[in-house]
Amino acid sequence: MGEEHFCLDNQPSDESTSSSLANICSQVESLISNKDSIDHNNNNNNNNNNNNNNNYNLNEQENKKSKASTFNFGKCKVCKDKATGIHYGIPSCEGCKGFFKRSIEKNEKYVCYFGYKCVITPKQRKRCKYCRWRSCLAAGMSFEGIKMGRIPKIEKERAQYLNDELVYANPAMENTENRICVAPSKSPISSKSALSLYTSLNQCYNISPNPQVFRPNSSCGTNDFGLSILADKCFQLYQEVMVDYDWQLGRALSLIRKGVKLDLFRYHLIKNDVWQGYCAEIFSFTKKFIKFVQNTPGFNQFDSKDLAILIKQRLFTCYGLFLTKLVIDGEFYMILDSKIQSSRYLMEKVYTKEVSDIIFDLHERINSFKLTSKELSVFITWLLVSEVDCDEIFNKELLVHLRMYYSQVLTYEFNLNNRSQDIFNGIIETSNLLSRLNRMCSGACYENLNLD
DNA sequence: GTAGCCTTGAAC
DNA sequence: GTTCAAGGCTAC
Numbered sequence: 001m002g003e004e005h006f007c008l009d010n011q012p013s014d015e016s017t018s019s020s021l022a023n024i025c026s027q028v029e030s031l032i033s034n035k036d037s038i039d040h041n042n043n044n045n046n047n048n049n050n051n052n053n054n055n056y057n058l059n060e061q062e063n064k065k066s067k068a069s070t071f072n073f074g075k076c077k078v079c080k081d082k083a084t085g086i087h088y089g090i091p092s093c094e095g096c097k098g099f100f101k102r103s104i105e106k107n108e109k110y111v112c113y114f115g116y117k118c119v120i121t122p123k124q125r126k127r128c129k130y131c132r133w134r135s136c137l138a139a140g141m142s143f144e145g146i147k148m149g150r151i152p153k154i155e156k157e158r159a160q161y162l163n164d165e166l167v168y169a170n171p172a173m174e175n176t177e178n179r180i181c182v183a184p185s186k187s188p189i190s191s192k193s194a195l196s197l198y199t200s201l202n203q204c205y206n207i208s209p210n211p212q213v214f215r216p217n218s219s220c221g222t223n224d225f226g227l228s229i230l231a232d233k234c235f236q237l238y239q240e241v242m243v244d245y246d247w248q249l250g251r252a253l254s255l256i257r258k259g260v261k262l263d264l265f266r267y268h269l270i271k272n273d274v275w276q277g278y279c280a281e282i283f284s285f286t287k288k289f290i291k292f293v294q295n296t297p298g299f300n301q302f303d304s305k306d307l308a309i310l311i312k313q314r315l316f317t318c319y320g321l322f323l324t325k326l327v328i329d330g331e332f333y334m335i336l337d338s339k340i341q342s343s344r345y346l347m348e349k350v351y352t353k354e355v356s357d358i359i360f361d362l363h364e365r366i367n368s369f370k371l372t373s374k375e376l377s378v379f380i381t382w383l384l385v386s387e388v389d390c391d392e393i394f395n396k397e398l399l400v401h402l403r404m405y406y407s408q409v410l411t412y413e414f415n416l417n418n419r420s421q422d423i424f425n426g427i428i429e430t431s432n433l434l435s436r437l438n439r440m441c442s443g444a445c446y447e448n449l450n451l452d
Numbered sequence: 453g454t455a456g457c458c459t460t461g462a463a464c
Numbered sequence: 465g466t467t468c469a470a471g472g473c474t475a476c
Contacts, residue, residue: 084456085469095455101471102453126454 022442024282025315029308031290077139078132081122088141095125100136103129137232227412230297231378234409237295238377241288241322249325252333262331265341275446277336278350285319286311296381298402302395309392314384316441317434320359321380327363349449355440362437365430369423378413379427382406386431 073083076093087097103110110130112118118131125132255262293299293311302310326333334342348356371379385403393399414423 087469093455094457097470098455099453129453 021279021282021316021444024279024286025312025442027283028286028290028311028315029304031287032294032304032307032311076122078135078141079120079122079125081125088136090140092139092141093122095122096132096136096141099125099129099132100141103133103136134228134232137229138236140236227409230405230409231374231413233297234377234381235374237292238322238373238380241285241292242373244288245323245326248334251335252326252328255333256328262333262341262343262345265343269340269346269451271446271449271451274340274346274349274451275449277340278342278444281336282316282319285322286315289315289318293384296384298398298405299384301398306393306395306399310384312442313435313438315438317438318380318383320363320434320437321366321376321383324363324366324376327360327367330360330364332360349451351441351444352448355437355444358433358437358440362430362433365426369426372417375410375413375417375419378406378410382410383431383434387435 073085073091075081075091076083076096077090078092078096081093081095083091084094084097085091088100092100110128110133112128112130114128114131116131118124118128120128120132120135290307290311293307299307299310323334331344332342332347336342340346344356344360347359351359382403385399385406410427
């Protein structure tokens with residue numbers, strides 16, 4: 001957990017005997033209003049990295065004196081060709097710049113004839129307009145990213161650093177096969193003003209809130225373009241959270257391949273360490289989740305109180321949904337930051353056997369739907385505004401509005417993958433159980449944790 | 453239709 | 465005055 005600290009009744013970490021996971025929930029509001037301090041940490045990191053860049057620049061200074069001072073924008077985030085500048089918000093090449101412009105101007109509707117999985121490379125980018133267009137959106141191209149005139153040097157260097165950092169943090173991105181529509185852009189479609197996004201989408205693509213939830217095979221017609229943008233945005237934000245968890249799936253599969261049973265990790269567990277590990281992990285996720293919710297189109301129109309209510313009502317269930325791929329054959333392959341191996345055994349100890357059984361049943365059901373990561377990302381977003389306890393929410397109108405929008409986005413994404421009515425029904429049924437489960441999980445406390 | 457090059461104009 | 469993204473032009 002590094003220098004991160006979480007507050008357990010303001011007690012020293014080894015005396016957290018009266019703490020419960022509900023305490024973390026109670027910190028959601030202060031975390032939301034304390035956004036500046038979280039961002040400040042990020043800025044510090046960036047500053048450090050800028051310093052590193054500056055050192056690099058000093059070393060390169062002599063070379064630069066003799067060269068024309070053209071800034072290296074790296075590779076095009078859409079096709080990996082040489083980027084000629086920041087176009088429509090992202091480093092991109094002339095080709096993709098022009099393609100994006102033409103697509104917007106003509107409001108073209110593209111179709112993929114090759115299975116919607118085309119690899120976008122400089123040589124192949126002309127092959128499929130649909131996948132190139134999706135790749136443009138996934139990389140973060142948008143008209144909201146337009147900026148005329150000179151861009152400050154420090155901003156460009158920071159953008160380039162973030163780009164490099166992503167590749168280092170997620171080597172899979174180097175593989176072009178994994179780049180299609182999955183790039184977790186650090187400069188995604190701006191959601192500064194989500195309702196303005198809706199407004200602009202409505203003007204261009206005529207999205208209208210549709211109260212009819214989950215209508216399989218319904219044709220959204222002209223809405224499709226806008227819905228696909230929202231689905232892409234959900235997926236981008238989902239991936240930003242998952243950057244810190246993706247490696248765990250590889251580790252889990254490796255353990256399974258080697259036939260390692262998690263019982264091995266049961267011994268020498270210390271109650272305090274386990275509890276601290278769980279709290280630290282939930283706290284860490286809470287911060288990521290708050291960012292996820294704040295950046296989701298539409299949600300920044302809620303005030304911080306409403307946001308806190310929504311987040312608290314869904315924190316644990318969404319945590320489970322983000323990590324559902326780590327539940328394999330009734331076992332939970334998650335290792336906590338404190339290097340404690342989580343498992344079904346520990347889940348039973350932390351949440352009680354009864355709650356743990358419900359958790360694993362739900363994971364089994366959700367995994368049986370075989371949702372794609374993108375469907376899962378939209379499902380999580382939809383869940384945030386679905387059937388929450390409306391009484392506490394001040395801005396009920398916005399809640400209902402977002403519920404309608406994200407119902408359509410979910411329907412769109414499911415229809416795109418030809419999901420059956422059973423999946424739609426299963427999702428609704430599961431979401432009802434998830435609400436109850438959130439309350440059960442927040443009831444976990446240190447006192448009830450008794451290791452064998 | 454694509455993409456490289458050029459012009460324009462806003463930001464610095 | 466300089467820089468650089470958007471948009472125009474045009475060869476392919």
